[in-house]
Amino acid sequence: MKSLEKLIPLVAAGVGMAGVVLSGAGSAAVAAEVKSAYIPCGQVNDGSWSQAGYEGMKAAKQALAKDGIELTVDYTENLTPAKAEAAARDYATRGYQTIVLHCGTFADAAYNAGKDFPKSNFLIVVAPKSVDNVWSYIPAMQDISFVSGFLAAKMSKTAAVGVVASFNFSNVTWQAEGFRLGARYANPKIKTYSTYINSFDDVGKAKEAAQAELDSGADVIYSATDQASRGIFAATEAAGALAVASYSDQASLAPKTVLASALANIPLLVGNVVQMSVKGSLEKSKVYAIGMAGGIGALAMNPEMQQKVPADVMKEVAKLTDDIKAGRLKVPALSEPGKSEQFDLKNLTSK
Amino acid sequence: MTLHSFVEITFWISLLAASIRIATPLIFASLGETVVERAGLLNVGVEGMMALGAVSGFLAAFYSANAWIAFLVAIVVGSLAGLIFGLLTVVRGADQIVTGIVLNILALGVASFVYQNAFASANNVPQLHVTTAPLALPWLSNIPWVGRALFAQSPLVYLAYLLVPVFWFLLERTPWGLNTKAVGEHPEAADSLGIDVWRVRLQAIILGGAMAGLGGATIAVAQVGAYVDGMIAGRGFIVLAIVVFGGWNPWRVAFASLFFGAAEALQLRLQISGMGLPNQLLPGLPYLLTIVVVVFVAGRAGYPAAINQPYLRRGLTIMPKLFQKSDG
Numbered sequence: 073m074k075s076l077e078k079l080i081p082l083v084a085a086g087v088g089m090a091g092v093v094l095s096g097a098g099s100a101a102v103a104a105e106v107k108s109a110y111i112p113c114g115q116v117n118d119g120s121w122s123q124a125g126y127e128g129m130k131a132a133k134q135a136l137a138k139d140g141i142e143l144t145v146d147y148t149e150n151l152t153p154a155k156a157e158a159a160a161r162d163y164a165t166r167g168y169q170t171i172v173l174h175c176g177t178f179a180d181a182a183y184n185a186g187k188d189f190p191k192s193n194f195l196i197v198v199a200p201k202s203v204d205n206v207w208s209y210i211p212a213m214q215d216i217s218f219v220s221g222f223l224a225a226k227m228s229k230t231a232a233v234g235v236v237a238s239f240n241f242s243n244v245t246w247q248a249e250g251f252r253l254g255a256r257y258a259n260p261k262i263k264t265y266s267t268y269i270n271s272f273d274d275v276g277k278a279k280e281a282a283q284a285e286l287d288s289g290a291d292v293i294y295s296a297t298d299q300a301s302r303g304i305f306a307a308t309e310a311a312g313a314l315a316v317a318s319y320s321d322q323a324s325l326a327p328k329t330v331l332a333s334a335l336a337n338i339p340l341l342v343g344n345v346v347q348m349s350v351k352g353s354l355e356k357s358k359v360y361a362i363g364m365a366g367g368i369g370a371l372a373m374n375p376e377m378q379q380k381v382p383a384d385v386m387k388e389v390a391k392l393t394d395d396i397k398a399g400r401l402k403v404p405a406l407s408e409p410g411k412s413e414q415f416d417l418k419n420l421t422s423k
Numbered sequence: 424m425t426l427h428s429f430v431e432i433t434f435w436i437s438l439l440a441a442s443i444r445i446a447t448p449l450i451f452a453s454l455g456e457t458v459v460e461r462a463g464l465l466n467v468g469v470e471g472m473m474a475l476g477a478v479s480g481f482l483a484a485f486y487s488a489n490a491w492i493a494f495l496v497a498i499v500v501g502s503l504a505g506l507i508f509g510l511l512t513v514v515r516g517a518d519q520i521v522t523g524i525v526l527n528i529l530a531l532g533v534a535s536f537v538y539q540n541a542f543a544s545a546n547n548v549p550q551l552h553v554t555t556a557p558l559a560l561p562w563l564s565n566i567p568w569v570g571r572a573l574f575a576q577s578p579l580v581y582l583a584y585l586l587v588p589v590f591w592f593l594l595e596r597t598p599w600g601l602n603t604k605a606v607g608e609h610p611e612a613a614d615s616l617g618i619d620v621w622r623v624r625l626q627a628i629i630l631g632g633a634m635a636g637l638g639g640a641t642i643a644v645a646q647v648g649a650y651v652d653g654m655i656a657g658r659g660f661i662v663l664a665i666v667v668f669g670g671w672n673p674w675r676v677a678f679a680s681l682f683f684g685a686a687e688a689l690q691l692r693l694q695i696s697g698m699g700l701p702n703q704l705l706p707g708l709p710y711l712l713t714i715v716v717v718v719f720v721a722g723r724a725g726y727p728a729a730i731n732q733p734y735l736r737r738g739l740t741i742m743p744k745l746f747q748k749s750d751g
Binding site for chain 2: 118119120234240265266267268269270271272273274275276277279280281283284285287288299300302303305306309310324325326327409410413
């Protein structure tokens, strides 16, 4: 049995990918079938986070089809972290080659299952590290939130802007601090605030958090939350202030107050890492934190608000976007609230 | 904002105004729960009832474009949820805690299901604008310092001001209140005096459900203009603590709600003060304070004696046979 277990990866490597179920061992066909599984937080048609990831899975399937690889995509929805681990193990047992855990709370599930099923690749979103056959992929939103902060500072009449964020955790904090740093980059004297509400959905608390920042003089608020963003829009709209949404284009939810949306392009991120996983080109121990240089992060202006933004500001935003994409300006991942206030702006452009 | 802001009056005024806003839905739900517990019931399902109020209120506001119709619908839906809880626990004698927990799970699921099915793309429903705008009361809002914080608020805030003395009066100064407290303390004695224990308890839980529904709709309709799954975010459980903290007295319950609101408003402002306080601690501050108060201040207060005890008897008058407990 032991020797057989050793043999399978060898044969699989010969085919070009690990963990393929060898129904007809020996007949190493080139046009191979690879099985992948998708385990999101919510449902694949939620119009939000879980759907975006699923679209990435389908994009990977299409791209791989051109290379003669037939990827099947199965999914299991709405699981608790414990059940997600059971589902991941089940898929691995059944020979799934790539198992995508598209939920921040599933990190332990991925690491645990990864240890016991070395033949499968486990991809886990927004996790701190990549080990062996478990890879973390992260939308490095601080790039686009930096651009948003720059725009916000240019649009602020009170020289104060703020962020309302969900949890002080990993890329959410990067995002909040990126926004504050971008605002300082536009105006070194600007005041920047951040508030964490410890929730993705508490719209009432998000509104009060935004109101507290408005009370302190801020007039542009960036939302680094999920659905709770609606509370932020309610506060900024009532105050005649502006909001910047994140992850998806939310201008249509509150067209009179949402200035722009910082898009994450989750489908592109998931699609790319899944393709790499299937082709076996993921690098050992590398965390795939992909920012604007890798196509993750774009600013979608609200067409109804566009005329309020001066043309030269839009030009500056475009130039900043190019600089970040080309790597001439590097936005740091600051993982502690307030670190952006101490950051030396000169370090942004120097190598 | 810096440390300096704390000596500025505008800081304290905005803090007071925010405390009242945050407290308003809690005041509604906890006034209702006060009556429920005084009648000897423990409704752990407040959270779910608030969610039902939020979703039904939002949908009513969406289709009627009238905030007051929305509140009315939320009150009716909350009452029905209360009635279901009452039929199960009062009439059937089911365990109140278990029933409350199960109703919570059911109500949160139903709220989500109804919302998702009402719209083709539930995440793209625009913000509503029927939200009740602040209404500055003449004279009162001109009181120096606190006038605007207290009297330039949403009309629902004034309703909360009004309901606190009303609930106190009902409980402490009317026969209805006396009956409610009697069935909560000693249902057998109340029964022997001819008080219909089931009727009084059912009235209490229907009122409790109505107030929870109004509390949920306050957030969804009056404050935000949107419904989101999970938006009640534990307020229904905070309400249970507030009622204990407030010693089952409407005035003190309202004060306890304000205390929680003030802690929340303060922690949000401390976060942006940049004072270097640990960011992990601040969001938990209102909950920590509530626990501390409940344990050390309100800990000696006693629950109504007959709380969580079903009162079963034969020969009842108000419910059809179906709901009667069999003699065996």
